[in-house]
Each structure stands twice: as C-alpha cells, then as structure tokens.
Amino acid sequence: MPLGTRKVEKFRRDLLKWYDAHRRVLPWRALPGKKANPYYVWLSEIMLQQTTVPAVIPYFLKFTQKWPKVSDLAAAPAEEIMENWAGLGYYARARNLHKCSIIIANDHGDKFPKTQNELNKLPGIGDYTSNAIAAIAFNQPANVVDGNVERVMARIFAVTEPVPDSKPLLKSLAGVMAEGELDRPGDYAQALMDLGATVCTPSSPKCMICPVSKQCEGRNQGIQDTLPARKAKAAKPQRQGHVYWVTDSRGRVLFERRPEKGLLAATIGLPTSEWVEKGGKAAHLAFLPNPRPLKSIEVRHVFTHFDLTLSGAEVSWPDHDPATLAGYFWVEREKIETLGIPTVFKKAVKLFNSLFVQTDKK
Ligand code: SF4
Numbered sequence: 001m002p003l004g005t006r007k008v009e010k011f012r013r014d015l016l017k018w019y020d021a022h023r024r025v026l027p028w029r030a031l032p033g034k035k036a037n038p039y040y041v042w043l044s045e046i047m048l049q050q051t052t053v054p055a056v057i058p059y060f061l062k063f064t065q066k067w068p069k070v071s072d073l074a075a076a077p078a079e080e081i082m083e084n085w086a087g088l089g090y091y092a093r094a095r096n097l098h099k100c101s102i103i104i105a106n107d108h109g110d111k112f113p114k115t116q117n118e119l120n121k122l123p124g125i126g127d128y129t130s131n132a133i134a135a136i137a138f139n140q141p142a143n144v145v146d147g148n149v150e151r152v153m154a155r156i157f158a159v160t161e162p163v164p165d166s167k168p169l170l171k172s173l174a175g176v177m178a179e180g181e182l183d184r185p186g187d188y189a190q191a192l193m194d195l196g197a198t199v200c201t202p203s204s205p206k207c208m209i210c211p212v213s214k215q216c217e218g219r220n221q222g223i224q225d226t227l228p229a230r231k232a233k234a235a236k237p238q239r240q241g242h243v244y245w246v247t248d249s250r251g252r253v254l255f256e257r258r259p260e261k262g263l264l265a266a267t268i269g270l271p272t273s274e275w276v277e278k279g280g281k282a283a284h285l286a287f288l289p290n291p292r293p294l295k296s297i298e299v300r301h302v303f304t305h306f307d308l309t310l311s312g313a314e315v316s317w318p319d320h321d322p323a324t325l326a327g328y329f330w331v332e333r334e335k336i337e338t339l340g341i342p343t344v345f346k347k348a349v350k351l352f353n354s355l356f357v358q359t360d361k362k
Contacts, residue, residue, distance in 0.1 A: 008177055011156075011215050012188060018211035019191035024198065026053065027060055029190070036186065038112040038137035039070045045129045045136075046097055050090050050304070053197070059088050070112075073098070074105035079257075082266055083340025091267055091342070096124025114138040135189040141182045143175040144189040148196025153177075154228035155200060155218035162229040170228070236307055238278035243299055243310040243345075244271045244291060245352040249318040252330035255339070259327075263303070269345040270352075271328070275308060287325065288315045297351050301344040308344065312352060 020032070028044035030036040043063060047056040062084060067073040073081070078098050085094035100123045104112060112133065113119055119130035131142040145153075150163065153170045161169065174192075182188055199206045207219050218224040246254035256271050258264050273282045284291045297312025322328040331339065336349055 005180075007215055008179075011177065011212050012183065014211045014215075015191045015195065016184060016187060019187055019194060022194070022198070023190065024053075024194050027057060027064075036137045038133065040064065041133055041137040042070075042100075042112060042125075042129075043073075043097070045132050046093055046124055047088065049093060049129070051088060055088070059085070069110065070101050071105045071110050074101040078266070083268065086267060086340030087343050087346070089343070091264055093124060095266060099123040100125065112137065114140065116140070116142060132189065136186045139184070139186040141178065141185045142189065143171065143178050144192070145171045145174045146193060146196075148193045148200075149174055151202065151228055152192060152196045152200045155205065155224045156212065156216050158217035158221050158223060159227065160223070160229055162231045165231075166228065237305070238309070239275040239306050240278055240280075240309045240311070241275040241282040242273040242284060242291065242313050243297075243348045244285065244288060244313050244315055245294075245297075245348075245356070246271060246288065246315040246317050248320065248330060250330075251333055253333055253336060254315075254317070254322060254328055255331050255341075256329075257327045264342050264344075268339055268341050270348055272310060275310075278309075284313070289317060291315050294355065296355060297348075299344065299348045299351060301347060310344075310348065312348065312355075 023029075023032075026044075028037075028040040040060075044056065044060055047059055047063075063073070066084065067076055076098070078095070081098050082091065082094050085091065085097075088094075103122060104110060113122075114134065114137075116130045116134045119125050119133050120127065125133070128144070128146060131144045132146075134140040135142040135144050150167065150170045153159065153173045154163075154166065157173050159166050159169060159173070163170070178185070178188065195210070195212070199210050203225070205224055207213050207216070207224060210216065210219075213219055216224065218227050244254070248254075254271055255268055258267050258269055260266050271285060271288070273285055276282045291313035292315070294312040294314055299308075299310040299312065301308045301310075322330055336353075341349070
C-alpha cells in the first residue's frame with residue numbers, strides 16, 4: 001500500500017511548495033525563514049489538545065500578553081492561571097501547564113528540551129505533543145499525527161477500516177511518509193496539518209485544488225468523502241444534578257473553589273449537588289437551608305464523555321459566614337463577570353441573572 005520512494009518524495013515536495021504559498025498565519029507560528037519560539041509552540045500545542053484553532057487564538061494571545069515568557073508563567077499563582085484558562089475546558093491541561101512551566105524554569109534554565117524523549121517526561125506532554133514540539137520548535141524529524149493528518153492519510157491510502165481501530169495503521173503510514181531524509185521537518189508537519197484543516201476537510205474535501213491529489217488513492221477510487229470511516233457511536237451517558245444560586249442579605253452570591261481532583265478540578269463555580277445518572281435522584285447539598293427549585297432554570301452542558309443537565313435552585317442564606325465551609329466564599333453580584341469560571345457555570349449565571357434581574361425590576 002505505501003507509495004514508492006519517488007512518489008513519497010514528490011508528495012513531500014508538492015506539499016511543501018503548496019505550504020509556502022498557502023500556510024495559515026497563526027499567532028504562535030514563526031514567520032517564513034524565522035525560528036519558532038518553543039514557548040509559543042508548547043503553549044499552543046497544549047491549548048490545541050481537544051480544542052479548535054479559532055477557540056484557542058484569544059486564549060493564546062491573552063496568555064502570552066500576560067506571561068510573555070515561560071518563566072513568567074512559572075511565577076504566576078496557580079489560581080490565576082486556572083481563572084485565565086476558564087472556558088477553554090479540560091482543566092487538567094492548565095494544571096499541567098503550570099507544573100511544566102515550573103520544571104522548565106527551575107530545572108532547564110527556561111529552555112525547553114529539544115528531544116522527543118526529554119519532552120515526553122514533562123507534565124501534560126504525551127507522544128503527539130512531544131513530536132509536534134520537536135518538529136515545529138526544533139525542526140527535528142518526527143511523526144506528528146493529529147486528527148487532520150489521520151484524515152489525510154486515510155484518504156491518500158484509501159484506508160477503509162474505521163477509526164479508532166485504524167489509528168495505529170494511519171500513524172504508521174504517516175511515519176512512512178516522513179521517513180528518511182526529510183526536508184524542513186517542522187514545515188512538513190505543519191503543512192500536513194494545514195492541508196487537513198483547509199483543503200482535505202472533514203466534509204467536502206477540495207480535491208480540485210489539492211496539491212497531492214494525483215497521489216490520492218481515496219480520490220482515485222471516488223471514496224474520499226467516506227473516509228476516514230467511523231464506527232457507529234454509542235449513545236452518550238446523561239447525568240443530572242442541582243446548581244444553586246445562594247444569596248446573603250447583601251445580595252452576594254455563594255461560589256466554591258472546586259476540589260483539586262476530578263472534572264473541573266480547582267476551578268471556581270456555583271455550588272452544585274453531586275451529578276448522578278439520568279433517572280437517579282441527586283440529593284441536595286446537606287448544608288444548604290431550604291433550596292427552592294426554580295423550574296425555569298435548566299442548564300445543559302455537553303462534556304466529552306457525558307451530557308449534563310443541572311436544575312436550578314435558589315437559597316436565601318442571610319447571615320451565613322461561608323468561612324465555616326472550606327472552599328466556599330461570597331462574591332458581589334457585579335463582580336461575578338470578572339471571575340474566570342468554566343462555561344457550564346457561565347451558562348448557569350446567565351440564566352440566574354436573567355431571572356433575578358427580571359424579579360428585581362418588578
Ligand atoms: Fe484530500 Fe482530496 Fe487531496 Fe485526497 S485529493 S488528499 S481527498 S483533498
């Protein structure tokens with residue numbers, strides 16, 4: 001199935017030529033002919049794990065403005081990083097980001113290691129990310145395979161076996177294409193990603209303008225739109241629980257710093273009950289006095305592994321001092337917007353706010 005050496009070389013040449021004319025301009029990328037900034041490459045690659053380029057760009061700009069060097073990030077308080085990460089999801093990434101920046105600052109003199117092996121030892125850096133950093137930041141030959149590259153390989157080689165079973169095959173095919181003397185490894189890796197993101201798109205690939213269409217077996221067979229084939233998805237689990245709008249006599253709202261472990265770990269949010277499987281009964285938080293259910297407040301949020309529905313409840317707690325409850329604190333209502341909170345809580349705050357603004361006006 002792999003192409004012959006000459007075809008592989010032609011594929012790379014055509015791809016790089018196309019990249020030189022059509023590369024995406026991204027804030028973490030070096031300009032043509034310039035050296036990449038390893039801090040930018042690392043930061044962007046961590047942010048891009050499970051997140052799209054348009055969603056990452058404003059966060060990347062905010063982080064690099066606030067913390068221009070890896071040592072600045074290492075010196076920042078963990079809470080500040082979590083708050084600035086809020087909304088990007090997968091919060092373990094932010095915690096590992098901080099841990100990694102501290103190791104780079106303390107043990108590596110602010111310099112990222114150049115080899116994939118050394119990079120792999122750092123928190124939050126797995127196989128894909130270490131390959132990407134080695135190639136893009138240090139121009140080392142590496143097999144960088146993200147979802148875009150998998151799609152391109154599935155189509156170039158007409159791999160009809162569905163993902164995820166075909167992932168090892170797609171990775172090894174990408175490895176064959178990158179084997180031997182590879183010209184400009186960093187650009188080659190980014191060129192493949194760009195091809196997948198802008199030309200060999202998930203639906204309606206633009207084969208008419210594709211620089212490697214002649215080498216594409218999927219297109220030759222007319223099956224490119226069906227690749228990569230996917231297994232039918234199992235239904236996602238549904239979970240449910242309560243989310244609380246707890247206010248004191250001054251109208252302040254109760255928030256919590258969530259536990260260090262688990263989903264949304266160490267982020268700030270409205271108090272919630274435990275989340276149970278749909279059909280189960282989530283008990284109210286035992287320490288809250290008389291939660292009053294609010295039928296009009298229902299917060300829906302999609303996580304990677306389950307869908308969540310939270311029913312809103314209001315609690316009036318005039319004179320309570322949350323200092324007696326570890327992790328809970330009052331926030332002035334007008335300051336809530338300045339908190340960095342995950343999207344699920346932003347949705348909840350918006351709904352509660354709209355309800356209580358209406359009620360306040362009556
Ligand atoms: Fe993708 Fe079409 Fe190019 Fe094949 S010819 S790599 S399917 S865009």
